[in-house]
Amino acid sequence: MLDYSATYDAFRWTIPARFNFGGDVVDVWAQDTNKLALIWCDEQGRERRFTFAEISRLSSRFANLLQQLGIRRGDRVLVMLPRLPEWQIAMVGCLKLGAIPIPCIDMLTSGDVAYRVEHSGARGAVTTAANVSKFAGPWKLAAKVSVGPAEDWVEWEQGLAGCSDRFEPAPLSAEEPAIIYYTSGSTGKPKGVTHTSGALFAWRVVAMHWPALTPSDLMWCTADTGWSKAGTSILFGPWSCGSTVLFYNGRFDPKRRFELLAKYHVTVFCAAATELRQLVLQDVRPYDLSTLRLAISAGETVNPEIIGRWRSLMRIPLLDGYGLTETLMNVVNYPQMPVKPGSMGRPLPGTEIAVLDAESRPVPVGQPGRLMIRLPNPQAMLGYWNDPELTNAGIVRHDGSEWFNTGDIVKVDQDGYVFYLGRSDDVINSAGYRIGPVEVESAVIEHVAVQECAVVASPDAERGEVVKAFVVLRPGLAGSDSLAKDIQEHVKRVTAPYKYPRKIEFVGELPKTASGKIQRRLLRDREYARPR
Numbered sequence: 001m002l003d004y005s006a007t008y009d010a011f012r013w014t015i016p017a018r019f020n021f022g023g024d025v026v027d028v029w030a031q032d033t034n035k036l037a038l039i040w041c042d043e044q045g046r047e048r049r050f051t052f053a054e055i056s057r058l059s060s061r062f063a064n065l066l067q068q069l070g071i072r073r074g075d076r077v078l079v080m081l082p083r084l085p086e087w088q089i090a091m092v093g094c095l096k097l098g099a100i101p102i103p104c105i106d107m108l109t110s111g112d113v114a115y116r117v118e119h120s121g122a123r124g125a126v127t128t129a130a131n132v133s134k135f136a137g138p139w140k141l142a143a144k145v146s147v148g149p150a151e152d153w154v155e156w157e158q159g160l161a162g163c164s165d166r167f168e169p170a171p172l173s174a175e176e177p178a179i180i181y182y183t184s185g186s187t188g189k190p191k192g193v194t195h196t197s198g199a200l201f202a203w204r205v206v207a208m209h210w211p212a213l214t215p216s217d218l219m220w221c222t223a224d225t226g227w228s229k230a231g232t233s234i235l236f237g238p239w240s241c242g243s244t245v246l247f248y249n250g251r252f253d254p255k256r257r258f259e260l261l262a263k264y265h266v267t268v269f270c271a272a273a274t275e276l277r278q279l280v281l282q283d284v285r286p287y288d289l290s291t292l293r294l295a296i297s298a299g300e301t302v303n304p305e306i307i308g309r310w311r312s313l314m315r316i317p318l319l320d321g322y323g324l325t326e327t328l329m330n331v332v333n334y335p336q337m338p339v340k341p342g343s344m345g346r347p348l349p350g351t352e353i354a355v356l357d358a359e360s361r362p363v364p365v366g367q368p369g370r371l372m373i374r375l376p377n378p379q380a381m382l383g384y385w386n387d388p389e390l391t392n393a394g395i396v397r398h399d400g401s402e403w404f405n406t407g408d409i410v411k412v413d414q415d416g417y418v419f420y421l422g423r424s425d426d427v428i429n430s431a432g433y434r435i436g437p438v439e440v441e442s443a444v445i446e447h448v449a450v451q452e453c454a455v456v457a458s459p460d461a462e463r464g465e466v467v468k469a470f471v472v473l474r475p476g477l478a479g480s481d482s483l484a485k486d487i488q489e490h491v492k493r494v495t496a497p498y499k500y501p502r503k504i505e506f507v508g509e510l511p512k513t514a515s516g517k518i519q520r521r522l523l524r525d526r527e528y529a530r531p532r
Helices: 004-010 021-029 052-068 085-097 110-120 129-135 156-161 197-202 204-209 228-240 254-263 273-279 304-314 388-393 437-444 481-494 520-529
Strands: 036-042 047-051 076-080 100-104 124-128 143-147 177-182 192-196 218-221 244-249 268-270 294-297 318-324 328-332 343-347 353-356 369-374 395-398 401-412 418-423 428-430 433-435 450-460 464-473 503-506
Touching: 004 343, 021 052, 021 085, 021 197, 021 228, 036 052, 036 085, 047 052, 052 085, 052 143, 052 156, 076 085, 076 110, 085 100, 085 228, 085 244, 100 110, 110 129, 110 192, 124 129, 129 143, 143 156, 177 197, 177 228, 192 197, 197 204, 204 228, 204 328, 218 228, 228 244, 228 328, 254 273, 273 294, 273 304, 273 450, 304 318, 318 343, 353 395, 353 401, 388 395, 418 437, 428 450, 428 464, 433 437, 437 450, 437 464, 437 481, 450 520, 464 481, 481 503
Parallel strands: 036 244, 076 100, 076 124, 100 177, 124 143, 218 244, 218 268, 268 294, 294 318, 464 503
Antiparallel strands: 036 047, 177 192, 318 328, 328 343, 343 418, 353 369, 369 401, 395 401, 401 418, 428 433, 450 464
16 A cells, blocks of 8 residues: 555455355465465474465365264354464364354353353364363264364364365355354353454455555464454464464463564564553563564554554554454554554545444544444444344444444544544543543553553542543552652643543552453443442
8 A cells, every 4th residue: 555545545345256265365375385374383382384285285174074073064163272273274174164163262161162152053163172171061062173182072183184185165155154253241241243254355455454464474463362353363364465474372471472573583463452561661672673564453442652662662663453343453554654643543445434423423523423334344244143133233324324333432533543532331421521531541551650551430429420540550669649649640741631530549450351451341330339
């Protein structure tokens, strides 16, 4: 992309009528028998490398194994694996067959597993031997494959050894369900977000324009395997562009992150804001990071202070982006475009947005409103699995079209840059002022003593609500009344004074979802539950 406006105006979606990621991407790249697809390593120092040709053969074996065990096109299969190469192989194998993979983090409890199996009507599962006990239940799974030996489960290596490495991928319709992601369930039971085969094709547009991936890139995304971000930045996006992927199975250690970036000559790095807050505190001088050209982040807003620290530390851009499990990435910053501190960027080519008030009327430039995405959009979900009522509840009619209501509050400036202000139920109404928690958090985190913070509404007899900040201090520091006052004065200096947190509570950690997003709702509910 040389010119954003020209590219955006000229872009038109062209989705093939039939598309199978396994056959139309992996098998195509496999024609170059030496092209590297995956480098896997772990914290014990082990390493495995796979070409696209090897992934092609192994995924075909897995597709044949599932078929032998009774899995058919359209059947749902839980893929609950940690960061192991078997994850990519299983995902691609399911897609080749036309089975619908349900990626799950391997930290799910037996109750989480039971809900997903029953809700989706899953007929198969692949997991590690350590996790097979979580699948004990009254349901009958036709296919049970275990990485490592487990009683009554087909062992991965033995199962694949008995299968052919030739498989004709199913000719999937672009409108056919292809993958299901379960949301974190912060507002009720987890929802099965269902995407089509055409969406798997469309997601390459994000990879082409945001990290601008090419076949010569080596990308490392640290997302967990059950997150949609893993799908777009570890599997579908990079491999659609022919990029190699680094896949690390190990605990988070800031120094180890930089060691791996240097050792494997990573060119594009993707991490959540939670990690970046730790990484910007490190000394990177011992590491040769000369090949790293770009960093990106999504899932949680990266505060301007963190972006500034990253630029000072690494001398390369850190590009924030916005997306949902339901729509994937929709608004991003681009390598060729100036970055405005605090902005999520501008809409992806092919994505049209609107900012509407509570009555679905457009809001003036610079004013807060609900972010909408025009439908149809091939990146957007087909719907919530087996829940048309919930699916329709998220659609708003405006300007003669249907729009997906993201549930997020944003504002758009005169240049078209989008700024995230918070979830619709996170916005604080204090004495008539509507205050987005993110803008206050961004101000608080600029204070030299602050490592992390979350801002929520706290009930107040005079103002209705006031701003309260839950603050995690940097290691070695202790909270005090004087420090709280200093943080308050700092916020008054760097943002509108009415936004400063009238209450500050120092905490050891913040509640987060499995994907690392701060759960403001829990903190807000705790505030409203306090005796008055």
